[in-house]
Amino acid sequence: MRSHLLNDRTAGTYRRTVTAGVEHIAARLAHADRPFTGIAPPALAPVVDAVDLDHPLGDADAALAELDRLYLRDAVYFHHPRYLAHLNCPVVIPAVLGEAVLSAVNSSLDTWDQSAGATLIERRLVDWTAARIGLGPAADGVFTSGGTQSNLHALLLAREEACDGVRKEHGADLRTAEILPRLRILASAHGHFSVRKSASLLGLGEEAVVEVPCDAERRMRPAALAAALADLQRDGLVPMAVVATAGTTDFGSVDPLAQIAELCAGYGVWLHVDAAYGCGLLVSGRRRHLLAGIERADSVTVDFHKSFFQPVSSSAVLVRDRAALRHATYHADYLNPERMAAEQIPNQVDKSLQTTRRFDALKLWLTLRVMGADGVGALFDEVCDLAGAGWRLLDEDPRFEVVVRPQLSTLVFRYVPRGARPDPALVDAANLHARERLAASGAAMVAGTKVDGRHYLKFTLLNPETTTEDLAAVLDLIAAHAADHTGESLVPDVPAPSTASPVQAAQAAPAVPAR
Numbered sequence: 001m002r003s004h005l006l007n008d009r010t011a012g013t014y015r016r017t018v019t020a021g022v023e024h025i026a027a028r029l030a031h032a033d034r035p036f037t038g039i040a041p042p043a044l045a046p047v048v049d050a051v052d053l054d055h056p057l058g059d060a061d062a063a064l065a066e067l068d069r070l071y072l073r074d075a076v077y078f079h080h081p082r083y084l085a086h087l088n089c090p091v092v093i094p095a096v097l098g099e100a101v102l103s104a105v106n107s108s109l110d111t112w113d114q115s116a117g118a119t120l121i122e123r124r125l126v127d128w129t130a131a132r133i134g135l136g137p138a139a140d141g142v143f144t145s146g147g148t149q150s151n152l153h154a155l156l157l158a159r160e161e162a163c164d165g166v167r168k169e170h171g172a173d174l175r176t177a178e179i180l181p182r183l184r185i186l187a188s189a190h191g192h193f194s195v196r197k198s199a200s201l202l203g204l205g206e207e208a209v210v211e212v213p214c215d216a217e218r219r220m221r222p223a224a225l226a227a228a229l230a231d232l233q234r235d236g237l238v239p240m241a242v243v244a245t246a247g248t249t250d251f252g253s254v255d256p257l258a259q260i261a262e263l264c265a266g267y268g269v270w271l272h273v274d275a276a277y278g279c280g281l282l283v284s285g286r287r288r289h290l291l292a293g294i295e296r297a298d299s300v301t302v303d304f305h306k307s308f309f310q311p312v313s314s315s316a317v318l319v320r321d322r323a324a325l326r327h328a329t330y331h332a333d334y335l336n337p338e339r340m341a342a343e344q345i346p347n348q349v350d351k352s353l354q355t356t357r358r359f360d361a362l363k364l365w366l367t368l369r370v371m372g373a374d375g376v377g378a379l380f381d382e383v384c385d386l387a388g389a390g391w392r393l394l395d396e397d398p399r400f401e402v403v404v405r406p407q408l409s410t411l412v413f414r415y416v417p418r419g420a421r422p423d424p425a426l427v428d429a430a431n432l433h434a435r436e437r438l439a440a441s442g443a444a445m446v447a448g449t450k451v452d453g454r455h456y457l458k459f460t461l462l463n464p465e466t467t468t469e470d471l472a473a474v475l476d477l478i479a480a481h482a483a484d485h486t487g488e489s490l491v492p493d494v495p496a497p498s499t500a501s502p503v504q505a506a507q508a509a510p511a512v513p514a515r
């Protein structure tokens, strides 16, 4: 069994095994003609259940062949140009190389004596990101597992700062439990649900999140925020943080950061900017201005695994004042005794919610060293351009209704049947049906969401390989599936034999040139 340990004597096995895996994936990627096979859980679950985990296969080739049936053959492939569903990006090769290196060396980023140079590399990237944001000389931060953790971390720091503030004003002996019920978090109606989850985990209860209304473009209204802050003050409650979203998950809308920062400064409230999605703007050549005001944040969430084309996980939380990170610092004699801080041995566990932690920063490091920040930004600009082109398609197409003109790279829209006043329940059902049928066919993957209680469809565009023709072809498929459901006859301008269903007609429509 020792032959399976990766060490000086097993380099040959390591090379052969990993190369076989790489060859296998390369072949899979080359042959994926659809983003998904459309397989359903009842078909796949028995195959996975049938594996006897107490009887190993003994060699990697056999395990890989088995894995192909269990997973790889029917996986959802984000690199395919017609994967248009969630905030998953195709990944860049330098980052995949980083992934291979970091798991083979297996550094842990909690302490210097488990990581050495890895700690320094992560710190350089934290400083680089903070400088891109413009947070100033006292900034710091740490890599995390994702936006959810980054938001939780930032709000923990905000909570502790708010508790300190209340104690300063009302008495140093006030206990945290007495203060928590008075704390409130303000976020827009389109903020991420992890804000409510954080409020709950932080002992505030999700009711502590005050929803600030948005404008028609789904951006937080500063006037509404001002009113909400004034209400809290009047009621003797404490605004613990304002969470502005730089790129809402559904609409990609960027809250007016500068105006929000101004209000936060006036009330002395912690400003957290959730840029999990919009962080790609930090390296954009043409859209960086959309983040104007982010430099005034107290904390920022960035998800490199969304708009920097990095494999999951790669995220960070940044803070304006590194002193705030002390709220997550605990000392253990075995790991990070206070003596180490005194000796100035660099140590990331003092800043993190995790202990053992992956060297995810390496992926971004190799990406920047190979492609450069401008290269990443150019890819993100391309998908934002594509969203603009997609919006024009939808806006001109009488079969569809599109909600907002995108600032980033999502499009929220729905199919509307012909006729003067279609039944709202029928419209909902037609859109749901279209999404389900499309996923079952595997021809394309799109997401769904609700707008004002009604079902809509969503394109999340993060693949620069996706073309306007792809979007047009997928819209034809959606319209055909939806029309199938409503029982509408064929859309007149799609030529097809009269016996064909709308779906058959759309599938028979001129195909997009093969790639």
Ligand SMILES: *Cc1c(COP(=O)(O)O)cnc(C)c1O
Binding pocket: 087, 145, 146, 147, 148, 149, 151, 191, 192, 194, 245, 247, 248, 249, 274, 275, 276, 277, 303, 315
């Ligand atoms: C995706 C997202 C998150 C959550 O990030 P994870 O990496 O999925 O945990 C938080 N906020 C926004 C705005 C997001 O889009």
